Amino acid sequence: MFGFSKKTNLIERTETEYPLQDVKEPNMFRNLFPYNEPPKIAFNHRLVPINMPDEIWITDTTFRDGQQSREPYTTEQIVKIFDYLHHLGGPKGIVRQSEFFLYGKKDRDAVYKCMEKGYQFPEITSWIRASTKDFQLVKEIGLEETGILVSCSDYHIFDKLKMTRKQALEHYISIIKECIEAGIKPRCHLEDITRADFYGFVVPFVRDLMLLMEETGMPIKIRACDTMGYGISFPGAVLPRSVSGIIYGLNHHARVPSELIEWHGHNDFYRAVQNSSTAWLYGSSSVNCSLFGIGERTGNTPLEAMIFEYAQLRGTLDGMNTRIITEIAEYFKKEIGYEIPPRTPFVGDEFNVTRAGIHADGILKNEEIYNIFDTELLLNRPIKVAITNTSGISGVAHWINTYYNLTGENALDKKHALVEKVKEWVDLEYESGRVTAITDKELSIVVNEYKEKLGFKF
Numbered sequence: 001m002f003g004f005s006k007k008t009n010l011i012e013r014t015e016t017e018y019p020l021q022d023v024k025e026p027n028m029f030r031n032l033f034p035y036n037e038p039p040k041i042a043f044n045h046r047l048v049p050i051n052m053p054d055e056i057w058i059t060d061t062t063f064r065d066g067q068q069s070r071e072p073y074t075t076e077q078i079v080k081i082f083d084y085l086h087h088l089g090g091p092k093g094i095v096r097q098s099e100f101f102l103y104g105k106k107d108r109d110a111v112y113k114c115m116e117k118g119y120q121f122p123e124i125t126s127w128i129r130a131s132t133k134d135f136q137l138v139k140e141i142g143l144e145e146t147g148i149l150v151s152c153s154d155y156h157i158f159d160k161l162k163m164t165r166k167q168a169l170e171h172y173i174s175i176i177k178e179c180i181e182a183g184i185k186p187r188c189h190l191e192d193i194t195r196a197d198f199y200g201f202v203v204p205f206v207r208d209l210m211l212l213m214e215e216t217g218m219p220i221k222i223r224a225c226d227t228m229g230y231g232i233s234f235p236g237a238v239l240p241r242s243v244s245g246i247i248y249g250l251n252h253h254a255r256v257p258s259e260l261i262e263w264h265g266h267n268d269f270y271r272a273v274q275n276s277s278t279a280w281l282y283g284s285s286s287v288n289c290s291l292f293g294i295g296e297r298t299g300n301t302p303l304e305a306m307i308f309e310y311a312q313l314r315g316t317l318d319g320m321n322t323r324i325i326t327e328i329a330e331y332f333k334k335e336i337g338y339e340i341p342p343r344t345p346f347v348g349d350e351f352n353v354t355r356a357g358i359h360a361d362g363i364l365k366n367e368e369i370y371n372i373f374d375t376e377l378l379l380n381r382p383i384k385v386a387i388t389n390t391s392g393i394s395g396v397a398h399w400i401n402t403y404y405n406l407t408g409e410n411a412l413d414k415k416h417a418l419v420e421k422v423k424e425w426v427d428l429e430y431e432s433g434r435v436t437a438i439t440d441k442e443l444s445i446v447v448n449e450y451k452e453k454l455g456f457k458f
């Protein structure tokens, strides 16, 4: 069996099922990543079984990967967002952890202020430079776990670290041992796993980590980082791009229990949400996300999206308060000045706005026809109709009813005189050459004018 050598810090391997392949030349997987062409998706048609863990959850990286990619939040903003995450995730802690930098005084102040809240969830976890000094800092602050970077592709090992695979593995193991000796749980960020040699480096390395876990009794988390967003969720896609293959392999070949596996996705190919759900489905308990997907380059997996993926996969919100999502979006827009693209699912200004007249007609009859779910109930965002040249008279009636909150017998139908007058005004606008949509403000002025002229009150 394996055993840790006191002399070398290394595991002495007597079992050779997955030996480290200490290659002389880096494997850049040029068949998949030619660089001068778009990357390729190849299939070997190997399928692994779906195996969703009994418990799944979300972890948050808004303050780490999120902040890394934008100007820093103020301490006050961090505390406010942390508060929102607590209320959003509910008593079962579906938003289980949130990750914080500890670099500067401002970072640490934010951690202290969030700790003062005394919330069970999200647990506060850290991200540090892997050094003795920083391990002591984690300890002093009173945190239990820290993230440590253990980049695993040859792009990083050979070209960034200028090491061999064996040297990298030895280096990582010695850091992780130091972390454990300091009494802190390591969370190993396997950077660039979707370009790494899975059986030649990832599995041997992670098996060593699992052995270290067994020997020390200290849980070691494995975060599978799809750093460049190359992960593929299609069944039968080849490693290292296959998300299901990576999760299955970590679980079965490297023997990492599901509750210690976390997927960290990026959205470079629009795949972050799909890949995160796939990670859940194939055995990872945890998916790491950031609010609105704010993160490096195209961003991370949007946390709010995974709230709705959770609800769909589990058939329950499990105590999460989804209406908080709209409050968070308002806070980001008004207090942080972050512009959310209007068509962003769940949070954009127009995510449940319809423009087509034929849709508006359907909505007047039953809003379920053109709304994804009761967006008023779940997000405090009633379905809206925007008025353009194609909105039709039903659109105008719906707009007035929503804007002025006219329901039941007070609601105007499309034959109402006021609706007809407003529609005439809209038609005239477009006949005179207008090409833009009519804003709520403009339309409310017109409605108010006709209301007075026609003597209606509401």
Ligand SMILES: CC(C)C(=O)C(=O)O
Pocket (backbone or CB within 6 Å): 065, 149, 189, 190, 191, 192, 225, 226, 227, 228, 264, 266
């Ligand atoms: C820096 C690393 C851990 C990361 O966030 C990523 O790989 O995306």
